[in-house]
Amino acid sequence: MxxxxxxxxxxxxxxxxxxxxxxxxxxxxxxxxxxxxxxxxxxxxxxxxxxxxxxxxxxxxxxxxxxxxxxxxxxxxxxxxxxxTTNWLSEKGREKLEKYGIAPPTAAGGPERCPQCGSVDLKKVSQFGSTPCKAAWRCNDCLEPFDYFKCI
Amino acid sequence: MDASLFQYLLRLGDNTLVLGHRGSEWCGHAPVLEEDIALANTALDLIGQTQLWLGLAAEVEGKGRDADQLAMQRDIWDFRNLLLVELPNGDFGRTLMRQFLFDAWQVINLGRLMNSSNPRVAEIAAKASKEAAYHVERSADTVVGLGDGTEESHVRMQAALEYLWPYVGEMFLGDEVDAAMVAAGIAPDPASLRAEYDALIGRVIKTATLEIPDSSFAHKGGKTGAFHTEHLGHMLCSMQWLQRAYPGASW
Incomplete structure (x- = not known):
């Protein structure tokens, strides 16, 4: 069957x-x-x-x-x-990404908040990151670097 | 038609292959880690696009070759890339200036190819154009950052632009292959991209406080295969040596 x-x-x-x-x-x-x-x-x-x-x-x-x-x-x-396109990421997937420490993609082209501490004071380190789908960012409050899932 | 389409696809695939390889030469050598990663990521996208273009070229050719064979087992005279992309990297500034001059053309050309009458060409262009848009955003930013940077970076970027400028014109030269593509609705007339290109790079170069050289002289011969620079042969020596020494080797 x-x-x-x-x-x-x-x-x-x-x-x-x-x-x-x-x-x-x-x-x-x-x-x-x-x-x-x-x-x-x-x-x-x-x-x-x-x-x-x-x-x-x-x-x-x-x-x-x-x-x-x-x-x-x-x-x-x-x-x-x-x-x-990153619009096809599921809602469940976006939540899991953030919990894992990767900021999910946003239409604005940058992370909404730091996936570690939630701060919105963020700085782009590089448009590229550890895999083709990610960019490197840093939080100015907790000072932790984090990956941002690029929006394409 | 198929012979012309094959040639046209080789041009697209060889541009991304050769520039992708040039980019990869920076791996482990860039001035800072983030730039190293950015160059390697850009190179990876370009090699991915190469697989798509040369894969389709091999199908169109219909002689049982595949993308790998086209990339690794053709010699200099069979390459159809623009001379611009085969030039040695030079310093970091020249590498990024070349990337920008190519990205700007690539993003405009792919935008037109998305409306190609050939659906296979159109779907590859749609895929690649998203990556190209990301590349040009970054290379334009870097050209501005370095052009409008320190006294030394400014001087180096102006020198890079002057060195590379005579290789820009080849992008807009057409021949019988282009004419066949235009007639079939597959690809745009290269000359028709010039106005949009000049506007795009004009804006960025001005913001970078640099000056476009006052010369329209253009080296040519890369895309037709009539005349490559000596640099391509040296590059192929390192890029192809394994498949030349051990044809078909895999791991």
Whole structure:
């Protein structure tokens, strides 16, 4: 019997992002479609950044998880369009990011508050950070550096 | 058509490949850690875009090659990048000035390519243009910071602009490949990007208290492959040596 598409989404929601393991691939918004084509399960995945080295690990993790749930015929598709945007981050994912110490993206282009102490007195250190999806910021109150999830 | 499209895609992919490699040469050498990370991140985006452009080029060519083979197993005369991107890095200021002069063109060109009649080209352009917008924001900021910085940084940035300026004109020269792309609605006429480009860099260069040289002389030959500088060969020696020594090696 085929597991339902909803079931597969649930399984994928348990696969952590390899770089930021507190959020799932579903939270990240990169799973664009889950569907059955006859007896083959197809999963469409969109890259965050075109050169993100985590992309191949993500595909491997998806495959490992779904095979573990007994999926035999699986097709992973790379979907470029429409391009990934941080608007696709789930509400749950944004909360987990902040709790983990990464400020979630905002349309204003900078963090709303320090994920450590909540201060709004912040300074950008660099537009780039430890992974392609993050920028480096610092809190002027608690003086802690922190990652900001870039808004694109 | 496919032969022209192949050439056009090589131009896009070789620009990002060569500039991406140049950027990566700074890894571990930049003046401060944040700039090191920024250069490496920008280089990574460019190499990612290269995989998309050269991947599509290989499909269009239809000879069983892939992006890796196009990147690592072609020789100098088969490269189709602008001369600007193959020039040696020079100092940090020159590297960032070149990045800005390229980013400004890239962001405008990708904006047009998003409306390409070829959906594969359009979707790659849409993806890459988000990254390019981020790059130009940063390289423009750095050009302003260094141009309108100390006496020494100002002098170096003006010198960088004067050195690089003769390589800017090639971006806007068209040939029969471009004409075929325009006719098919795949890509814009390069000359049609000039006004927007001049306006964008004019604003930034002025804010940076620098002066654009009064010369329209343009070195050419990179994008057509007719004539590269000697620097590209040296760069390929280090970039390609492993795949040349051990073709197809993987790990």
């Amino acid at each position: 085929q597991p339902s598409v909803e079931q597969v989404w649930e399984w994928l929601d348990a696969v952590p992002d390899p770089e930021i393991p507190v959020i799932s691939l579903v939270d990240l918004g990169i799973i664009r479609e889950v569907a059955w084509r006859n007896d083959t399960l197809t999963v469409a995945v969109t890259p965050t950044y075109s050169g993100c080295p985590a992309t191949s690990i993500i595909n491997l993790d998806i495959e490992t998880a779904l095979r573990g749930h007994g999926i035999e015929k699986l097709e992973l598709k790379r979907q470029l369009s429409p391009p990934w």
